[in-house]
Amino acid sequence: MSTLTSTAAKPKQNERRVTIARAMAEAVAQEMRIDPRVFVMGEDIGQLGGVYGNTRGLIEEFGPERVRDTPISETAFMGAAVGAASDGMRPVVELMFVDFFGVCFDAIYNLMAKNIYFSGGEVKVPVVLMTSTGGGYSDGGQHSQCLYGTFAHLPGMKVVCPSNAYDAKGLMVTAIRDDSPVIYMYHKSLQGMGWLGTEPAATVNVPEETYSIPFGKAAVVREGNDVTIVGVAMGVHNGLKAADKLAAQGISAEVIDLRTLVPLDRDTVFNSVKKTGRLIVVDEDYQSFGLSGEIIATVAERDLSVLKASPQRVAYPDIPIPFARPMEQFALPNPDKIVEAFHAMKRT
Amino acid sequence: MSTLTSTAAKPKQNERRVTIARAMAEAVAQEMRIDPRVFVMGEDIGQLGGVYGNTRGLIEEFGPERVRDTPISETAFMGAAVGAASDGMRPVVELMFVDFFGVCFDAIYNLMAKNIYFSGGEVKVPVVLMTSTGGGYSDGGQHSQCLYGTFAHLPGMKVVCPSNAYDAKGLMVTAIRDDSPVIYMYHKSLQGMGWLGTEPAATVNVPEETYSIPFGKAAVVREGNDVTIVGVAMGVHNGLKAADKLAAQGISAEVIDLRTLVPLDRDTVFNSVKKTGRLIVVDEDYQSFGLSGEIIATVAERDLSVLKASPQRVAYPDIPIPFARPMEQFALPNPDKIVEAFHAMKRT
Amino acid sequence: MQPTRDQKVWMYENMLVSRFLEETIEQIYLEGKKPVFNMANGPIPGEMHLSNGQEPCAVGVCAHLKPEDVVTGTHRPHHIAVAKGVNLRKMVAEIFGKKTGLSGGRGGHMHLFDANVNFACSGIIGQGMGPAVGAALSRKMQKKPGVAVAYIGEGAVNQGAFHEAMNLAAVWKLPFICVIEDNQWGISVAKSASTAVKDNSIRAQAYGVPGYLVKGNDPCEIFRVAGECIERARRGEGPSLIEIETSRLAGHFMGDAEGYRPKGELDALRARDPIPAMKARLMAEDGMKQEENDAIVARARAKVDDAIQFGRESPYAQPEEALEKVFA
């Protein structure tokens, strides 16, 4: 099991507390200072500082050559990121909402993700693709999706999903330094943008100096003995809140933040379930054919005998995301649903 | 459990045996005859009859107005299919290789798949999107994928994957008559095109008259007691061959052809595993975050106690598809791997 | 082709309906969002793209259209929906997310579908193009009357969908018109920073179709040009393209601080607000008196008030209705 744990749960007096948005921008800026090959491009990432604040301050420091607003031409600029990366640059490129992937997915999954393989490793593709995920604020079915499973399913891309600012910074540094494409998925409601109704626990102490967090190391963000709750991004916060509720019922839940989906830290999940015997996967992405199934299968195929009860999932139902608040909130995972899932588990 | 079974296994004397390609074209032609709203569009589906033969003969009978070769503009013509369908037509549209979905996926998954929902059911979107899947003939990493999980993960599309010509015809008729979008995925190596090294067992007796096969009904294509092998398309044939090999070892395998991934016949899978206690999922799509995990989770979450051993998957590894024959064949699922998986199962 | 007096009045009134609607939505949108602006709160949550200033693009084109004609709007669809005759009560109820809305609250303001008047839209840039071309194809194949119009922003013209759909419509000679609303901005990015040509009308040449540039944000001039294009399409002579220079009088969406706007731009645009201009013109050229104006204004106001009241007072769908209507 990984010994890394999130600092999310330990606020201290007078410490510097930073939003994910700022942690991302800080990581990018620090890398841009030491590496002239790093540059940023995307829609409204210049003067506007990114719709979600994650490029704020960059154009002021680095100018419009290295912080490039693009036309609304995702196929062209995703393809351009691939070409620039193969030519020695290290683009950090933004897809404003992950929901827009469909207009440019060929450039992402047929070029960005495969050119290393197609070149037998002779060509490197150090692209970081930042993209916003998540709903909960009534933005409708084309602006609220997570699509974790969609990206994690297709080989050739590393997939990062931070749940807090500390991880956001360290994972961004690792992403920029990686010679392979990294899809960096940040959840809008964790960004620390008040106008999106942010989850406060995502804003945590973040060291000013540069540091990196390795990919493929899940964090056990809360230890427990009776059930393992696995998630990413908002799912981690839902898991932690559910763990509080379960604790009030005398049930001790362990909460795992996968942090990266590719590579996936299957060992940490398996070892935790081996200890607790029970598994709940929380996923804000669509339920079927995605993350939740994969995590359950990961445990079941390795050794079914570690499971003391039927594993459960609390995921987004297989429906487009509705606009109206009551319908959207009904469909989203939440702590109560996790608690219910625990009690609904069929014991073997 | 469904009582429908495939006719694949029962060849008779003098019967009409038909390839999947021809079964598809026949179903489309029969529907075009009775319904003037049905038309076909795509690349090279006119005079060429489709690269995979599945529109052969249509332009001769119905002319170029109803059988339309398109420019290489998938975003435009997929979008046009949506617009035409909402305007009362019933387009059957071809994406030549499923691998190309990335150039037009927004039109598919943000429009085609969601407009019914976004209109509260007021708008219908009767599109059939036919697309070829699969490798095994050294066509490289942009022309050999299956992507079952990618399509099945995203809500709003029905997903059909026939394994034989009988099902291909009946499922096509159902697809054309459905008022919702249907992704009809046909496997190149089952098409009965000699130049693709076809699997002969996919070419079966097909009635001349029109018939339909309901979606969401898996077929138990072989009954057995010791292990359940679940797959679609080529996976079914691999499963059947593995079942023969297992039978020679005294092991009785049940083989399930899911036939449609959305809707997914979870009951048939669960009931079979309840009987056999063992589960192997065969998938030519990438292993992680896809079909194989979903099927395992489906059984595990419903009632873990039906499983007598750790379920296994024989799927495509999480790598782009290599060109060279030895590497590609190494990576593909095959009957021997299924037999091995059976023996590797950890008993609880 | 010049609009008749009735057509001018129709355009004026629909511009007013659209503007009153936006102004009312603006107020209601801010309910529950003060002192802290949080998009998730209030009676109208989520993103809100207002169309203030762009009304001429909607009325000048739609004045020629019948319910049978097809229109696809953008992420900024209200003015177009109003001009196309979308059921206003249901539309407002949809914007509130209510059960009585066009989709029962599943869609929201970027997803307004009214099959009765053949209106649809999408929140994805450029993606109204393909469906409109498909509807045009459907009419041609069925030999049914009707043209299809796709609205698109000047920023969206740089999206591949524009190119593919224009070419397809031209190759197949479909009754299709692409209307570009050039408000000079794609969120914070100026047209000059995103577009290699000054006028998108020149891009019509890439498809061998007529291309027009309409300056001045003038409903009558738009009417004239759109009339030609639509007649052409109705005659079966194929597609055309119109770029309209218009103005975005609001932020990209509500909450946009617009720090990127050059100082003075907004004031200059407001001074050229097309609605007072239209009023002045009707008075000057068409003998409209203040009373007639007041009556038009009152009618427009009443329509909006009625729709707003309907939307506000309608109930939400049951939460679990979210699970319905995924398939037809």
Next chain:
Amino acid sequence: MQPTRDQKVWMYENMLVSRFLEETIEQIYLEGKKPVFNMANGPIPGEMHLSNGQEPCAVGVCAHLKPEDVVTGTHRPHHIAVAKGVNLRKMVAEIFGKKTGLSGGRGGHMHLFDANVNFACSGIIGQGMGPAVGAALSRKMQKKPGVAVAYIGEGAVNQGAFHEAMNLAAVWKLPFICVIEDNQWGISVAKSASTAVKDNSIRAQAYGVPGYLVKGNDPCEIFRVAGECIERARRGEGPSLIEIETSRLAGHFMGDAEGYRPKGELDALRARDPIPAMKARLMAEDGMKQEENDAIVARARAKVDDAIQFGRESPYAQPEEALEKVFA
């Protein structure tokens, strides 16, 4: 800008290398595929898109390029790769799927990458555009010399990627050239059925960049026009577009029965085969004698034979090497 005699000879020789390569591949491809043609069989399995007839497009442009310049090819890449100076042995080994190939056999004939001469390609229509524009951006940002050329078929021009990338290159004034190989066919679909304009060169106007049409499939004329575009790009004056009328002398891919070709077309095209024409020209205009020709032919043949032998005799990678090189 006219080619020197040396440049003409270089072009001629590279056309020969390319043609001999295709002819040899054609033969080997059919091994194991008779009597039943099954793409999966033989020493070279999979799809095979030959470039016979299109050699002038490759040599006329690449004659101006240095190894540092960037080229992206299409699904039909051999002639371009040859002219760009891709390591021929490794390229042929890749086409055979061997361990000694450019990617160790992972890519295959539609995925030829040679970082030493900055060549890449993709099997997806139009998707060479973005990467070439990105490479051009990289050079501009790094203030390093080098232009980027994207090849694309006339059918692929109707793909959104073309439009987006042209606009991006133009807005950012990048050292980029788009070369359209117009062989009149996209598989079985004629240009007239897919493209709303007769000449794609007119589409340059949609991006405010120079557009050229080169007729006659003539390497020297292509050289002249490409030279202007490339010089322009090197001077920092931005992108341009060239459409070349060329001919596809083979099927779309091997196994294509070409039932869609009008009768006589192929014979007419073969009568205008650019390689004999170039030979005749060198003899007529540049005093090339039969001996010199024979020497050139022999050199070209030897290069191909050597590469083919290398490819054939090289071993395959171990099957499990398929699992390597997914990430850098």
